[in-house]
Amino acid sequence: MADYKFKLKFYGVRGSYPVASKAGTEIGGNTACVLARTPENIVILDAGSGVINLGKELVPEILQHQKRNDTPFHITFIFNHTHSDHILGLPFFAPLYMPNVFIHFFGPATLGKSFEEVLRTLVMPQFYPVAMDEFRSTKEFHDMTENDVIYFTKDRPAPKVAHVMEKLPLDRSLSIHLMKYYFHPKDGSYPMRIEYKDKKIVYATDVEQYIGGDQRLIKFSQNADILIHDAQYTEEQYKMFAGYGHSTFVSACDAASQAKAQKLILFHHNPAHSDADLRAIEKKARALFPNCELAVEGWEWKV
Numbered sequence: 630m631a632d633y634k635f636k637l638k639f640y641g642v643r644g645s646y647p648v649a650s651k652a653g654t655e656i657g658g659n660t661a662c663v664l665a666r667t668p669e670n671i672v673i674l675d676a677g678s679g680v681i682n683l684g685k686e687l688v689p690e691i692l693q694h695q696k697r698n699d700t701p702f703h704i705t706f707i708f709n710h711t712h713s714d715h716i717l718g719l720p721f722f723a724p725l726y727m728p729n730v731f732i733h734f735f736g737p738a739t740l741g742k743s744f745e746e747v748l749r750t751l752v753m754p755q756f757y758p759v760a761m762d763e764f765r766s767t768k769e770f771h772d773m774t775e776n777d778v779i780y781f782t783k784d785r786p787a788p789k790v791a792h793v794m795e796k797l798p799l800d801r802s803l804s805i806h807l808m809k810y811y812f813h814p815k816d817g818s819y820p821m822r823i824e825y826k827d828k829k830i831v832y833a834t835d836v837e838q839y840i841g842g843d844q845r846l847i848k849f850s851q852n853a854d855i856l857i858h859d860a861q862y863t864e865e866q867y868k869m870f871a872g873y874g875h876s877t878f879v880s881a882c883d884a885a886s887q888a889k890a891q892k893l894i895l896f897h898h899n900p901a902h903s904d905a906d907l908r909a910i911e912k913k914a915r916a917l918f919p920n921c922e923l924a925v926e927g928w929e930w931k932v
């Protein structure tokens with residue numbers, strides 16, 4: 630029996646590229662990957678290099694499932710966008726290679742190419758030895774838009790999609806709302822709001838806050854229990870990187886205050902920052918928004 634009804638866990642917390650420093654890192658060196666799950670429904674937000682460890686963890690659970698059931702084991706991926714730091718771990722995600730695993734991929738079409746078309750380029754023979762159709766799992770690809778709500782019901786491990794104006798069924802377990810964020814090069818990103826009963830978690834990575842706070846995102850994040858927010862830069866660095874699609878920890882704190890979030894988690898850490906740099910940022914951020922901490926690999930939150 631699982632010791633949770635809902636669980637959130639970080640497997641990758643860096644932006645841009647993975648870090649393997651000689652000194653090691655207690656914060657974590659893998660790129661974006663977050664698990665949001667109930668015992669029945671597994672949702673993975675982004676497949677940065679962190680997804681490799683998550684895949685290894687899921688293998689025993691999948692084998693157990695397969696011993697007891699003929700039905701496939703369902704896993705749902707939702708991609709914030711398809712920049713390499715959000716997809717690079719996928720070819721090394723062990724369940725992809727397993728028969729009787731059903732993987733549902735949701736992501737945005739980008740610059741006129743469908744999400745499926747974009748994701749398939751990741752494993753083109755020029756880049757990777759195994760092609761998408763050679764993985765033994767079953768795969769389904771969905772282009773998503775901000776009009777979609779992805780949701781689950783307790784009795785059904787596969788996701789369903791509703792229009793945002795539709796009333797969701799009362800027996801839903803998890804639901805994920807999407808928002809298109811325009812200020813991330815070159816075709817935006819998709820902040821997500823995960824809802825489990827009365828709990829709300831917002832995953833807003835790869836967003837660059839507008840001056841004064843992006844009011845659409847602030848409304849989307851209103852009263853979140855946890856706001857996971859891009860905080861790649863210091864104010865000093867931002868002067869050089871304005872327009873690159875990422876926020877400062879100061880603007881992340883401002884967004885959390887305006888959204889009246891319970892807790893702020895700084896995410897998409899700059900790969901150039903050492904643990905000490907990041908802890909210094911955390912300290913400064915706490916002066917602005919006290920209930921704030923760095924995203925750390927392995928951190929989890931259970932309900």
Ligand SMILES: [Zn+2]
Pocket residue numbers: 644645661712714715835897
């Ligand atoms: Zn990123």
Ligand SMILES: [Zn+2]
Pocket residue numbers: 710712813835874
């Ligand atoms: Zn990006």
